[in-house]
Amino acid sequence: MQMTASPLSRRTFLRGSALAAGAVAAGGALSACGSSGSGSGSGSGLAYWDWYVTQAPWVDGEISRFQKAHAGVTVKKTTQVSAKYADLVALAYRSGSTPDVFMVPQSPGLAEQVDRGWLLPLDQWATASWQSRFPAGTFIEGANVFGGKVYSAPLKGSAPQYQLYIHNGVFRTAGLTNPDGSVKTPTTWDEVSAAADAITRKSGGKTYGFGFGNGDNMGLMAWWLDLFVRGAGAPGGAPSGSGTGLDLRVGRWTYASDRSYADFLDLMVQWKQRGYFYPDSLSLSDEAARAFFERGRFGMTVGGVWNQPEWTQHRFTDYSLVTLPSPGATPKAFYYADPVGTGAFAAVSARTKHPQQAFQWVDALTSPAAGRRWVQDLNGVSVYPADNAPAGIDSKPFAAFVAMTAQELTGPVPVIRNPDLAGVAPQAPKSDIGDLVTGVYTGQIKDLQSALSSLAGEKEQLLSTAVAAVAKGGKKAAMTDYVFADWDPTRPYTAAKA
């Protein structure tokens, strides 16, 4: 082969390639420097990471206000994919390109983040007077405080996580109305079943009683169990995740011993067999399910307050919501406020070059005024009770949600009683409660009692291993720390203690 025939000689080509590669490498290095500069805050620029998409207007508004109030300080927001947020934060620490301020990832646990030296102690600015603006119990060891130092602050308040959403138009069409014309909202399991039956039957199969979108594998089917089983008297509910869902009266998972779980799952299977569920629910995406509910393809769905901004944006407000549907007239267990779980919203990176400005941004994000705007923008409830006043909330469904905070009781929190438990980080089982509910729904799990018992045992074993690991490290931790034998799930725990 004659290379000389080509006007581009091999040597010239290689020289050119080397130059091009060098230029690309230099460009990459320069862009990396630029990214790092803005990432770690060149001048007075603060890099801020979150995973808020539907809440982005609120964040953007707060950034605008903050920048006006702090001349010369700019906030560069990066919204990451929520499913990969924890990985991205971990990678940022590994690569040395951490944001100055960031929403606290759910994994690893806050205690581990502190142990790894990721977070900056805020005590210099988070004085006692600053802390006093938050509700009592916000800054306790294990929740925002580790080793006596403050690392984070809360934004959101506690409210029932899941609600049963009711499409008023579908209910009216099915004749599910009160004598005064208002929609007859179901509050018991029987009423929910009857409503689903009426919707499916009267529509001739065109509309279904229930629907959901589990196509994104978010463990969404556990939401149904969690919502329905609490009212039946299972205070642990069915949250997915490591170390969650314990019945703190006995310090164990009671999936198999509390008949509420099997009862609801049996009922759910009956609903499916009777054709009450929208048939593509298992493969439908959550977004599509939200749209289908809006269009009245099904009359009821389970979800959280995060559904509301999109519906409001589409001017769809003709829906109602209830929480804790129960077998009887009154719920036997509730949702419980968890200052540890909801307490930490934002934190400052230990590597920030602008610690004071970074704290000021955390301060602004978690201020009472920002909390009020958080509520008014229909994002959720604020950590400040005064922010959750109904006045000023235009949306009727959202006002109904805010009113549900009354159904959120104060429950026992093991880490408050024993701060050493903050380091307990149990593994999650490969197949968790959301998988189990899916398996029951599809009919793949035949022996329900055995599956419930097996999962409860596995979760207990994982927690026990994690507790033992902490105890081995010289701290006082035992499985008995998770037992609150004097707890009555129908009453606030602190009141009971008093």
Place this chain on the structure above:
Amino acid sequence: MTLSAPGLRRRPDPAGTPEPAPVRRTGLRRRVRAAGWSYAYLAPMAVLVLAFVVYPIFASLGYTFYQWNGIGSPSNFVGLANFRQVLHDSIFWGAVEHTFVYAFVLVPVQLLIALMLALVLNNPRLRFRMFFRTVYFVPVVTSAAVVGVVMQLMLSNFGDAAGSLFAGTGLTGSHIDWLGDPHTALAVVIAIGIWHTLGYNLVYFMAGLQTIPAELYEAARIDGAGPVRCFFSITLPMLRQVGVVIVVLAFIGSFQVFDLVQVLTGGGPYFATEVVNTYIYHLAFGGGSGSGAVQPDVGLASAASFLYGLLLILFSAAQVLALRRLGRRRAGSAL
């Protein structure tokens, strides 16, 4: 430089023929230098393979002995516990079963369809054959993730038309959630997989068909052979060599299935379509069939990868032995 080592003498040739001139053997360095440009051209790919294929294999072997969530450095040494856990995990064995079902259904069906289409499209008298070849090859150049997203939208998110497709025909009793029903989800994934990579095998078969001399068919026809006889006596035997390569490549590709499953079903419902690669992915990066809360465990994922690698090596060895034995038997019967 001579071949004789110091102190050794070469025996004199009894025939008295003159000794050949000493062969000039070049050293390794000189030979490398002589082929310098070849090595320079190969170097970038070699570096990439070493960095992203060879190194991770050996690095992941070390991780198999740790429980590690991928953050920081692994420190929790667990010995062989990860292997034990994977070997006792019914979900892993379910994933292995699904992977093998995927491969052993997809490969024969796909190869049969590809061969039939190749025979049709190889007909020089077929009009618009370039157009048809393009049509069948287009899915190959489309990303599996894109194919998965589009199919997922069509089957699930565009309403219930797809699910009700056969409801009125009597083929099915009622609406089917194709991707949400454990009885149909894997079949749908396989069907889409067959369609997606059919073009590769079609092209391979067409290339193989075009190597068969036309004279063979002409001679056979003169001898009175019909199309069926020609197919079984000429086409199939002449395609045997290329066919073996196609089968091996098709199995290798099938065992690597990941993106299609991940996008279409995520391994669900309740692990009904979990294949080994999605299983490993879910262990390494969290998430799973029905719960997004599973924590990443790189050590466990590495152990699963290692075990799956061993399984594939065993399968490949068995495949090679079977093909070799088949070849010998055919050679014996031909004699």
